[in-house]
Amino acid sequence: RPVALPLELLVPGDVVLLAAGDLVPCDGRVLAASNCFVNQALLTGEAYPVAKQPGELPAQADLLAAGNAVLLGTSVVSGSARVLMCRGGGATAFGEISALLQGRAAPDDFTRGTRRFGLLIMRMTVSLVLLVLLINALFQRPLIESFLFAVALAVGLTPELLPMVTTVTLARGALRLAGAQVIVKRLGALQSLGSMDVLCTDKTGTLTEARIGLARQEDATGGDSARVRELAYLNSYFETGLRSPLDDAILAQPGIDVAGWRKLDECPFDFERRRVSVLIDNGASRLLVVKGAPEDILRRAVRYGPDADGAEHALDAAT
16 A cells, blocks of 8 residues: 655655656656656756656667656656656766766866966976076075075066956956856856857757747648637647647637537547547537547548538548
């Protein structure tokens, strides 16, 4: 029977039950799931929920993209799942990221260059001091005066304003980038940015509005169809499961009147059917509107239309 346990008592091999609103407490493998969608934005940066279901994965699969695994730090948006705990704490993917952030960053080119320049100045200063002491000893000068002169020479050769000059220069560069809406976290990164020839970046959903828009609706012949738009709107409007970004884009379209329609029944989306079916009625007609994966819809369709002339046509292999 299910037992509520503190997070620190979970160990690999435990079976965890997840429901909508739960935070995933471990890295685990999905044993069973029912319309389970998980928000992985904390790890991947993608705002859209990801579907999870049991299954096998090919070798060398990316853990973050695994459809049969849930990860610590994510949350269940809808549905439920039964998960076998595989890793916890610092051994999880979230723990690895946390360890990387807490560790010391590798020195960049600016830091290494400054260190090499400092060592060069130090070697030159020590060499000159020893040379001055040797020359004064050859000319039989007083030892104390020779030592004090060598120390004064070493102080004069030391670039005391070097740290301030470099800091002020990098700070001015950071201010220029701030004017272009670029935030500089480490001043040393400015030198690395200036020495680049090619800069490659990866854009994720966190840099966008994380929503899509509907540009047009096409029928089977490729033409714009108001009927397709109406049916899609009715399906998305009466759907009670988790609405996808496509549903939100369809429902954002104005001009569709659903006042005369009522829902009689619904077959919600599942990973076996890969489609959602809504049975609706307006008193004059009764429709079963289905929306889902194209290959599953086409596999069960026998006719398409109507076309511009109002005729329907058979859907066969040649079509």
